[in-house]
Structures are given as C-alpha cells and as structure tokens.
Amino acid sequence: MKTYYWLIKREFWEHRGSFLWAPVIATGIFLLLNVMGIITFEVFAARHGININGLNLDQLVHSMNAHDLAKIGIGIDMAMMSSSSLIGIVLGIVVFFYCLGSLYDDRRDRSILFWKSLPISDRDTVISKALAATVLAPVIATICGLIGAVIMLLLVMLVAAIHGVGLWSLLGYAHPLRSLFTLVAIIPVNLVWALPAVGWLMLCSAWARSKPFLWAVAIPVGAGIIVSWLKFLGIAGISGAWFWRDVVTRVLLSVFPSGWIGNDSFIVSGDRMQGMHFPEHLQRLASIGHAWGQLARPEFIIGAVAGVAMIAAAIWFRRTRTET
C-alpha cells in the first residue's frame, strides 16, 4: 500500500497541471460564463421588461402551480450538475493524453532507467498509472464539480432572491444533496466504463516505439473502415455500426465520463423539454440505482474484461521494452 501511495503521488506530482489545475480552471471558467450570462439576462430584463407568456419574470414565478415548481426544482438540479459537463470534457481530454504518455514518455526521455533502478515491479507501476487515470483524476474533477455545483446553487438562489422568490420553498422542489451525491456515486460507473479506453491507450503507450497517438487512433479507425467496407461488400458477418460504436468509440473515447448515458435514456430535444419525458429522463439520470444498474450491461462487463486484459498486456510490454 505504501508503494502505491508513493507511486500515485508521483503521478500527481508529474501531472499536477492536468490533474488539478485543468479541472479547477474549467470550473472557474464555467462559473464565470454563468455569472456573465445571468448578468446579461438581468440587464436585458431590467431594460426591456422581458415577458414570458405575457407575464414578467416575477409574476411568472408567483403564478406557477406545483407541477411547474417541480420542473423548476429539476432545473435547479440541472444547473448544479451542469458544471460537471465542462469539467467532464476537460477530464476526458486529460485522461486520454495522460494514458497515451504514461508508459511512453519516460522511455523517450530515458528516465525509465531511473524508475527501473528502484525496487518497484512493472505490475505496480502500470497499475498505479491506471489508478491515477481512473480514480485520482476523476476524484479531483468530481471535487471541482461538487464545488461548482454548490456555487451554482448559491447563484440560482441569489437570482431567485433578487426576484423576491422564497429560497427555501424553491429548494424544497430541488434535490441538492441527491445531485451532489450522484456526482460522487457515478465515479465507479465511469471507472468501469473507461477501462477499455484506458487499457488500449496504455497498451499503445507501452508498446509503440514512436508516435503512440498515431497507433492508438489509426489501428481502431483502420479496423473500423475495413469492417465497414467488408460489410458493404456483403462479406463480413458483423455490423459496421456495431463495430464503430462498441469497439472504436469505446477504446478511444470512453475516457470521457458519463459516455454510458446513451441516447435511449437521455434525449434533449425541444419538444421533449416541454413534455413529460424530460423530467422522467432526468430522474432516471439522477438516480444512482439506474447508474449502478448500468454495470450489469454486457458492454460494461465485456469492455471491462477487455480493458483489464489490455492493462495486463501493457505490463508485459513494460517489462522488456525500455527503449523507444
């Protein structure tokens, strides 16, 4: 355990900029954009007395029935969770390039000779890097997301207060604690989801003698093109669309959190926003049980097994490949 503590600490030291500062800055930018948006809206509303359905904003809130207020509550939940979206994109990019460099950069600058002169097994080295990608980075990003969510909630309450809306009555319709808890609870789901990409990228990183990025992208995309082409010729038995969705995309892009929230469970379109579906979908999305239930989906299980196998292969390459 002590070895893992130091190994993961080493990864944090080396990648402090991308693991810590990138999500912190993303949170800051997100909050800044929201504050700017709110100020813009308030200025316009004050100047032009913006009306919605013939009512101005203050009257609008006061004239709402319970059902509308429930929607407002969900809107508050959404606002809280929304800061995580930008952080999630940043996290995906960070983890993608971290994995690609994790077992390659030290071979290129030869510092691998220093790391290998210490009594650390290759297995522990590779696993500690996988943990940095799937636990350390997401946990830091989630902490930023939680702070962002709380600040967003305070902003919403501030705006409501300016318009004379009772804060606590509105909060009663929202689920702030559940929203925060959901952000934490989906960390393991994202971890399992990310395994095939983390495994593939680390395998390329351990194996490539040069340009790991090119190999990591060219092999799955090339395979996808061949499968689609064979399908087009009517030779291959497997579906090209399936291959692109469940292989190519998974090994490259499942480092982005919440990618498992498929189109079937979350549709944002104008007309659905108006209808009943939207809150239902959001309820499902925010439901921890639903998220954890995803783990039983075959694409989760098969992907995780493939990811672990590729990490094992990366350990094997790490053992003998010390040069680029």
Added chain:
Amino acid sequence: MSAAIEASGLTKRYRSTLALDGVDFRIEAGRIIGLIGPNGAGKTTVLKTMLGLTDFAGTLNVLGRDPRREREDLMREVCFIADVAVLPRWISVEKAVDFVEGIHPRFDRQRCERFLARTKLQPKQKVRQMSKGMIVQLHLALVMAIDARLLVLDEPTLGLDILYRKQFYQSLLEDYFDEHKTILVTTHQVEEIEHILTDLMFIRDGRIVLNTDMDSMGERFIEVMVNADHAETARALGPLDERTVFGKHVFLFDGVERERIMALGETRRPSVSDLFVATMKGTYA
C-alpha cells in the same frame, strides 16, 4: 569469496546482430570491475541483462537471483546509474529524496542529505534547471544513501567536466565502497578510473576477450621501451603491439618472460588504455 555475478553462455540477439555471444564470467564480491569495450561491443547489453531490463539466453545469477524473474527483489540490493541525465526532468531535489525514501527500504535519508549538503543543489530545484554535473551529483547522492550490494555504473560521467568526474569517483571510493559492495563500471575515460579498479574486463564483438585482476594484469603484460637497434630482437618475441615514441620503439608483450624483456630496455606496467588499444586493434576496420 562468494560470487556477486555469475554468467555462463550469456547470449543476446537483436534481430540480425548477435550482441552477446555466449559470454562467461564470474565477478567476486567486494571488487571494482571496469568493463571496457569499443562502441557497440555489448557493454550496455551486459549491464541490461544483469539489471533485468532485457531478455537473454543462457544463465545469469546476480546476488543469487535471476534478474529476469526477480527484478523487483534484486533492485533492493542493486543500484544503477545509467548514463547521465536520466532523472526525470520534472522532479525536484526534495521530491526525489521523498520518493526514494518512500519506495526504497534501504534508503538512509540523513545520509543522502549529508551528501546533498556538500553540493549547491537546493531542495526546490528541479532537474530541468540543473546542469549535467548537478544531475549526476543528485543521482549519486540518492544512490550512495542506499545500502546496496552491487552498484552498476554505465558511462556515469559522460559529458561532465574534469572537476565533476574526479569528484564523482572520489566520493564513490571514500564514502561508499567497502568490502561488502561490488561496483561494475563501464566508461570510455579509462585513464581516470584505472587507479580505482581491482579488476578489468575487455569486451569485443559480444565476447569477453580479457578478464583479469589488476595485479595479474601487471604480471602478464609488460611494456618496454627499446632503442631502434634492438627493435628487431624485440619483434622476434612476438609483441602484442608496437608504437614509436620520440624515435624509440615501445613494445607491449603478453606473457613473455620478464627477464628477456628487461634485457631489451626500460620496462613498465602498461596503462589500461594502451592495453585496450592494442587488444582492440582492427575493431573498426
């Protein structure tokens, strides 16, 4: 005496070239061995096999372990400095010390800090801000604070100025080496380490061509400076090498009777570099 390293039939093939061609040797504990050879002779490959950094054929035993299978355990008792400047560029002095202390069970922090106090290195200083010489000072301070049984040095002073080079080997001798430790060093700067070596190994084209301790080397090889009129007599004894210095002929003999050579002129023990040049004649031809 127990053997620190024992190799037999050590063979390593890279695609088309044979880097090590059935090498056999035995290194006793408590020695300082110079492994000397021309570029591409297989020096680094030998070291890599010992450190478990590459696969090989044959048998190799380092401190009683097989480096292929037990690298992690082996590295508790083996330290190595491979080339200069392999420390990661992002790490700072204090982080490097913290990390090695956290990872290595035989690391002595106080000892390391004592060594660092003799240098100009600052705790917050990062490797990327250091000169080559300073990087080696940091690496050496880390390594000397580890109570290891075998230290492997692969061109540890390449590209350093003479002050750093002298200081490097002096620290090793004064503050590190004792009868329980074994040091194996490869370098091209043979003259500078000649006086600290106890043993000498020459490697050429993947084979060990000379393996001797320094005392036996002085008995076996002899250099004699001969006037031109005696040159033919000397040549008849079959010298290993001949060169001319200020109109006098210098012959290097291998295992020829000492009395016969002393009759020819002034004798002395050859330097390792002269012996090396004579042994490696025609390597690049």
